[in-house]
Amino acid sequence: MIRIGSLEAIIPWNTFRCFFLNSLNFPFPTKRPCRSFQLWSRLPARITQSLLLHSHLGENGINRLRDTKSNSILALPLLLISLIICECCRLTQLLVSLSHEPRFPSPAVHPLSRLWSGSLPSHDPSLPRLILGSKVVFFPRLTLISLQGMVSLSLEEKHFIKGGIAQDLRCDGRKRLTCRPIYVETEVIPQANGSARVRMGATDVISSVKAELGKPSSSHPDRGKVFINIDCSSTAEPAFEGRGGEELSAELSISLQRCLLGGKSGAGAGIDLSSLVITEGKLCWDLYIDGLVVSSDGNLLDALGAAIKAALSNTGIPRVQVAAGASSDEQPEVDISDEEFLQFDTSGVPVIVTLTKVGKHYIVDATSEEESQMSAAVSISVNRQGHICGITKRGGAGLDPSIILDMISVAKHVSEQLMNKLDSEIASAEAEEES
Amino acid sequence: MAGKGGTTPATYSPSPATAKKKPPHLKEDWLRPDGRGFHQCRPAFFRTGAVNAASGSAYAEFGNTKVIVSVFGPRESKKAMLYNDTGRLNCNVSLTTFATPVRGQGLDHKEYTAMLHKALEGAIIVESFPKTTVDVFALVLESSGSDLPVIISCASLALADAGIMMYDLVASVSVSCLSKNLVIDPILEEENCQDGSLMIACMPSRYEITQLTVTGEWSTPKINEGMQLCLDACAKLAKIMRLCLKEAASDSQE
Numbered sequence: 001m002i003r004i005g006s007l008e009a010i011i012p013w014n015t016f017r018c019f020f021l022n023s024l025n026f027p028f029p030t031k032r033p034c035r036s037f038q039l040w041s042r043l044p045a046r047i048t049q050s051l052l053l054h055s056h057l058g059e060n061g062i063n064r065l066r067d068t069k070s071n072s073i074l075a076l077p078l079l080l081i082s083l084i085i086c087e088c089c090r091l092t093q094l095l096v097s098l099s100h101e102p103r104f105p106s107p108a109v110h111p112l113s114r115l116w117s118g119s120l121p122s123h124d125p126s127l128p129r130l131i132l133g134s135k136v137v138f139f140p141r142l143t144l145i146s147l148q149g150m151v152s153l154s155l156e157e158k159h160f161i162k163g164g165i166a167q168d169l170r171c172d173g174r175k176r177l178t179c180r181p182i183y184v185e186t187e188v189i190p191q192a193n194g195s196a197r198v199r200m201g202a203t204d205v206i207s208s209v210k211a212e213l214g215k216p217s218s219s220h221p222d223r224g225k226v227f228i229n230i231d232c233s234s235t236a237e238p239a240f241e242g243r244g245g246e247e248l249s250a251e252l253s254i255s256l257q258r259c260l261l262g263g264k265s266g267a268g269a270g271i272d273l274s275s276l277v278i279t280e281g282k283l284c285w286d287l288y289i290d291g292l293v294v295s296s297d298g299n300l301l302d303a304l305g306a307a308i309k310a311a312l313s314n315t316g317i318p319r320v321q322v323a324a325g326a327s328s329d330e331q332p333e334v335d336i337s338d339e340e341f342l343q344f345d346t347s348g349v350p351v352i353v354t355l356t357k358v359g360k361h362y363i364v365d366a367t368s369e370e371e372s373q374m375s376a377a378v379s380i381s382v383n384r385q386g387h388i389c390g391i392t393k394r395g396g397a398g399l400d401p402s403i404i405l406d407m408i409s410v411a412k413h414v415s416e417q418l419m420n421k422l423d424s425e426i427a428s429a430e431a432e433e434e435s
Numbered sequence: 436m437a438g439k440g441g442t443t444p445a446t447y448s449p450s451p452a453t454a455k456k457k458p459p460h461l462k463e464d465w466l467r468p469d470g471r472g473f474h475q476c477r478p479a480f481f482r483t484g485a486v487n488a489a490s491g492s493a494y495a496e497f498g499n500t501k502v503i504v505s506v507f508g509p510r511e512s513k514k515a516m517l518y519n520d521t522g523r524l525n526c527n528v529s530l531t532t533f534a535t536p537v538r539g540q541g542l543d544h545k546e547y548t549a550m551l552h553k554a555l556e557g558a559i560i561v562e563s564f565p566k567t568t569v570d571v572f573a574l575v576l577e578s579s580g581s582d583l584p585v586i587i588s589c590a591s592l593a594l595a596d597a598g599i600m601m602y603d604l605v606a607s608v609s610v611s612c613l614s615k616n617l618v619i620d621p622i623l624e625e626e627n628c629q630d631g632s633l634m635i636a637c638m639p640s641r642y643e644i645t646q647l648t649v650t651g652e653w654s655t656p657k658i659n660e661g662m663q664l665c666l667d668a669c670a671k672l673a674k675i676m677r678l679c680l681k682e683a684a685s686d687s688q689e
Binding site: 261383 | 641
């Protein structure tokens with residue numbers, strides 16, 4: 001238990017361990033108490049022993065604990081984090097006592113694991129909490145982790161989001177199956193053959209299509225090639241910096257490929273690959289579709305799908321004249337026109353609808369806060385005929401088959417609206433550009 | 436000399452470029468290359484304890500698709516990882532150089548790795564090994580269609596062999612759509628000319644789907660049919676997997 005002036009924090013033993021792990025590189029003196037805090041109690045040796053027995057710290061962690069000998073390294077970061085959390089409270093004096101009995105409940109029933117699932121008993125004394133006068137503020141672990149730059153929500157916020165979804169009134173006033181308004185701009189990148197920028201709330205993505213001449217693969221001489229690559233820029237989120245965005249980028253690229261390129265035989269593809277062939281077996285267009293996440297506020301896959309659809313309908317592929325009379329073995333000579341462009345047929349390109357399951361209900365067009373509360377999400381791409389062109393499941397939790405079938409029928413309904421909205425947005429964006 | 440007079444030469448000569456053939460499955464009386472019925476799976480073979488050094492391992496063979504999965508751990512999570520009071524799952528799927536018809540295609544399969552991770556994530560009780568990591572390494576010895584479903588099923592068996600707590604075994608089956616027919620557990624030849632595919636990983640006893648992917652164009656009734664087909668097959672597959680675990684357990688007792 002920690003008391004900070006009139007504040008009282010009860011933090012279970014497991015959380016201490018969390019602090020300890022996070023504190024290994026803490027840039028503070030280990031044994032000297034900081035000016036404003038005083039440590040009034042010592043960690044009982046018993047606790048240290050149980051820590052050694054029960055923790056999964058491994059060799060290194062245990063040695064470090066032994067090295068420190070005093071409890072100050074444990075307590076200091078703890079205090080600091082408490083300080084950060086109650087930064088608004090002006091604290092002059094700190095009183096700390098580490099008197100809480102160490103308890104090691106089995107992990108499956110540990111209150112922190114219940115914290116994840118959201119069913120939080122408010123009377124459980126072992127839960128982390130801050131007491132501000134008569135007000136009890138829970139001390140969710142996520143807030144602590146947020147110091148390292150993850151989505152941070154307090155438990156109240158989580159409850160608010162979940163409760164809102166259950167009552168069909170979400171934080172931004174939408175219903176469960178209402179999308180945010182979509183804004184489409186086309187021709188944002190003049191160097192590309194086609195490009196579009198799509199905004200949905202704070203989610204902002206750009207997609208560009210470049211066409212290059214290439215050779216069809218030997219296994220499918222009658223088809224062009226399409227490459228889809230998504231880049232998550234670190235401007236969108238600090239977590240995407242370096243290799244951080246790689247996993248998400250790969251996941252998005254694969255999902256989009258699955259949704260747009262159809263089966264291996266080429267049937268059901270949103271982009272008609274056979275229309276990209278110039279000379280069978282020798283010359284075809286390679287389409288490079290690049291997506292960039294500029295700003296991320298949830299529902300990236302749907303936004304990227306919409307941006308690619310808009311970019312493709314904006315794409316002009318130069319008319320190609322193949323020089324006649326070349327022998328069959330040589331690569332034919334081509335003359336690429338600078339003026340004549342062929343419009344790309346995008347009537348078959350599907351839209352993607354992601355249904356995010358939060359609690360017992362599912363929602364469309366989730367924001368990143370809502371996504372942080374999801375148990376599972378299913379991305380369904382639907383074309384104009386109402387046929388499914390691809391499904392990807394995200395999130396770890398299992399789903400009942402009947403829920404998935406239900407989701408499919410809802411996605412069909414939502415996709416119809418989305419498709420019409422998108423089409424009118426694309427048309428108005430193109431009209432604006434021409435005027 | 437041999438080779439004269441129209442007999443086939445004994446020495447190697449590359450066959451002339453094959454004339455373009457119509458895909459066989461478009462014919463009316465098409466039969467599957469291995470003679471199975473459309474809704475008939477390949478015989479499944481599982482064996483646990485394939486690798487001595489691992490905490491748990493399993494080998495699976497479905498026709499020519501051969502997969503070996505080892506599970507290591509739980510071990511201490513890397514220092515760079517943030518503190519987490521639940522366990523982590525680390526998956527990797529790789530193919531041997533000789534697994535594919537063309538040598539050395541995709542030795543490290545990122546797509547399969549991500550899909551395997553998601554398929555198993557929902558089934559493992561991650562609270563049972565806090566702060567530690569379980570490694571699941573899958574190696575495809577021979578790739579001959581339906582690789583990912585075999586990897587997933589085999590991995591869940593290996594996890595069970597390693598004693599990692601799970602809600603249920605994860606069984607996985609895929610169907611291919613070939614023109615009008617739904618073909619279960621497709622082999623490589625069928626996968627190469629499929630119009631669409633549907634893969635389900637599920638926990639049969641809980642009747643929960645942990646992973647689902649669909650490619651190609653599907654109508655809703657067809658999705659229903661495909662899903663039902665897969666779920667039924669998963670339930671049967673899980674029985675075989677359970678049997679294999681029981682056998683291994685009774686063998687070790689003797």
